[in-house]
Amino acid sequence: xxxxxxxxxxxxAAEAVVVAEPIEPAAKSTQAELEDAAKRLAASLRSYADASxxxxxxxxDEELTAxxxxxQIARKIATEGRIAYALCRCLPEHMAHWHAWSQRDDxxxxxxxxxxxxxxxxxxxxxxxxxxxxxxxxxxxxxRQYRLVFRDSGLSSAPDDHVYIGEVHFYSGDNRVAxxxxxxDLMKDYSEWQFxxxxxxxVGTWMQEVLDMAAQIEANQEQTMNRFSDERAxxxxxxxxxx
Numbered sequence: 124x125x126x127x128x129x130x131x132x133x134x135x136a137a138e139a140v141v142v143a144e145p146i147e148p149a150a151k152s153t154q155a156e157l158e159d160a161a162k163r164l165a166a167s168l169r170s171y172a173d174a175s176x177x178x179x180x181x182x183x184d185e186e187l188t189a190x191x192x193x194x195q196i197a198r199k200i201a202t203e204g205r206i207a208y209a210l211c212r213c214l215p216e217h218m219a220h221w222h223a224w225s226q227r228d229d230x231x232x233x234x235x236x237x238x239x240x241x242x243x244x245x246x247x248x249x250x251x252x253x254x255x256x257x258x259x260x261x262x263x264x265x266x267r268q269y270r271l272v273f274r275d276s277g278l279s280s281a282p283d284d285h286v287y288i289g290e291v292h293f294y295s296g297d298n299r300v301a302x303x304x305x306x307x308d309l310m311k312d313y314s315e316w317q318f319x320x321x322x323x324x325x326v327g328t329w330m331q332e333v334l335d336m337a338a339q340i341e342a343n344q345e346q347t348m349n350r351f352s353d354e355r356a357x358x359x360x361x362x363x364x365x366x
Contacts, residue, residue, distance in 0.1 A: 219258075272292040
């Protein structure tokens with residue numbers, strides 16, 4: 124009996140010893156250690172890259188910043204104020220054939236705004252290995268002399284490009300007051316010249332007069348279309364008998 128009791132006590136003591144032993148965490152696998160090391164290295168390299176970029180970043184040039192801002196404001200005035208539309212699309216498209224039509228007796232019938240003393244010519248020149256067609260239109264509007272020079276540089280040299288490029292130079296008297304880059308996309312069903320960028324601009328009273336020129340041209344075109352539509356309706360009505 125004593126022996127059995129002693130055996131039970133020894134067994135309980137052994138169980139207590141087993142339960143009291145701490146469980147050590149399993150060691151990380153080699154793969155997990157490599158992943159942790161890679162993350163730490165990547166973070167360190169990113170921090171170095173950011174610090175290196177910040178150290179080598181150029182100090183802002185106040186003069187250059189002001190120049191960019193000035194160009195931005197000029198673009199805003201030209202585009203939102205419709206000056207770019209008037210000088211890059213409306214007037215050039217309207218004057219496209221003046222150099223030829225100005226030789227006709229009925230030329231003034233085709234002028235859609237109050238321009239007088241019109242002279243127009245077209246020449247070609249070589250510029251940077253490119254043939255440029257230069258059309259110069261001189262005219263008077265409200266007793267002030269103006270000149271629009273259109274420089275058509277032809278198809279862009281970019282591969283697979285279908286865009287014509289050119290420039291518009293506009294003069295008020297002897298002063299060039301606008302210099303715009305223009306493009307024409309030949310892939311469009313009805314392609315017209317349009318504003319691309321601005322490389323020269325001088326604010327002045329000429330801007331209101333350019334807008335008036337464009338407004339007169341648009342009104343004249345609308346009247347021409349209405350006359351055409353009215354004439355067709357009149358001719359069709361003469362051939363209709365409703366009984």
